[in-house]
Amino acid sequence: MLRSLYSGVSGMRGFQTKLDVIGNNIANVNTIGFKGSRVMFKDILSQTVSGASAADDNRGGVNAQQVGLGVSLAAIDTVHTPGSAMTTNVTTDLRVNGDGFFAVGTTAQVDAPYLTRSGNFTLDASRNLVNAEGLHVMGAEGAGPIVIPDDIVSFSISQNGDIMGVDATGATVATGQKIGVVKVVNPSGLEKIGGNLYRMTANANPDGALTVGAPGNPETGTGTLISGQLEMSNVDLTGEFTEMIIAQRGFQANSRIITTSDEVLQEVVNLKR
Known part of the structure; x- marks a missing residue:
């Protein structure tokens, strides 16, 4: 044949x-x-038809035939590569400006959350910051799920992930909540699992380790957060x-x-x- x-x-x-x-x-x-x-x-x-031969005193070498x-x-x-920014002016819409992924998951996934670049987050009835599928947004440095205190009239999110609130008296208060960002050495090594989510693998980070750090950290190279914007498809x-x-x-x-x-x-x- x-x-x-x-x-x-x-x-x-x-x-x-x-x-x-x-x-x-x-x-x-x-x-x-x-x-x-x-x-x-x-x-x-x-498939090799004939192998290569070296030159000698009488004739030159012959290349292999394959x-x-x-x-x-x-x-x-x-x-x-980064996607373009879409301005929504919604406080809970976040975009990572630079390297890094948001960490989301259930309360049982604090140590091994999923990763995503999709930052269309909302508050649920219990004031948890969640994604469209109800997965919790994780805080920096192992703080666990982000929960907005109920004594806050409004809040804002800074570029370094700090959530600042305004109480009933109009005073600005620190909530003590900081949205986390995960830096990945080899993003192409992440496994897509659907729903705009990725799973960590051994080829994405050394030994598959995952640390939820702070945004805008020059030591780790994580990007900053832009509130009121979303990252579009690239x-x-x-x-x-x-x-x-x-x-x-x-x-x-x-x-x-x-x-x-x-x-x-x-x-x-x-x-x-």
């Missing part, structure tokens, strides 16, 4: 995966805090549509390889006539 048949099949499978990734990126073009992905390919181990066997996926990377539609055209043409070219290989095999079969 012709090797080109299997090479064409591997190419079609690879470009199909690329189209799947592009489709997901475009579908999430307006998803808050979404980070697009990209597909990287690599060639499959080549036939490639197709393509496979090298990686599906999550691209963590998907570039122009680039995605261009990659879609490339993937479509690549898929068509590989299908033509299969068609041509089939025609060659048909000619071989017809030799018996």
Whole structure:
């Protein structure tokens, strides 16, 4: 059987995966805090027809002769470039200006929360600061879930995560609450679990360790918080549509390889006539 048949099949499978990734990126073009992905390919181990030989006193060296066997996926990377800012003027809407992720989870997940760049938070009936799925927003330095005291008329959130309140007398009071941010060494190593959430892995931080620190810390390099803004998706539609055209043409070219290989095999079969 012709090797080109299997090479064409591997190419079609690879470009199909690329189209799947592009489709997901475009579908999430307006998803808050979404980070697009990209597909990287690599060639499959080549079959050696003849090996290389070194030069001697009589003749020069000869290069190896190898036939490639197709393509496979090298990686599906999550691209963590920042998305554009959308101003909402809602106090509990937060954007990380720089590196870092919000830590969210249940009360049982204080030591191992999920991570997210989506900062569309709200207050529930118990004055807990939560995300759209009801997961608690964690405070800095292991402080646990953020709870806004009920004796506060209004509150604001500073760039370093401090929550300042105004009481009934109009005086400014410190709530003692600070929103936490997690710095990740390799954000592409995080595992997507849906709902704009990521799970820590051993390839994201050393040993999968997770520390909820303070925003705007120059020692750890965490970004500051911007209240009243949200981070939009970082998907570039122009680039995605261009990659879609490339993937479509690549898929068509590989299908033509299969068609041509089939025609060659048909000619071989017809030799018996």
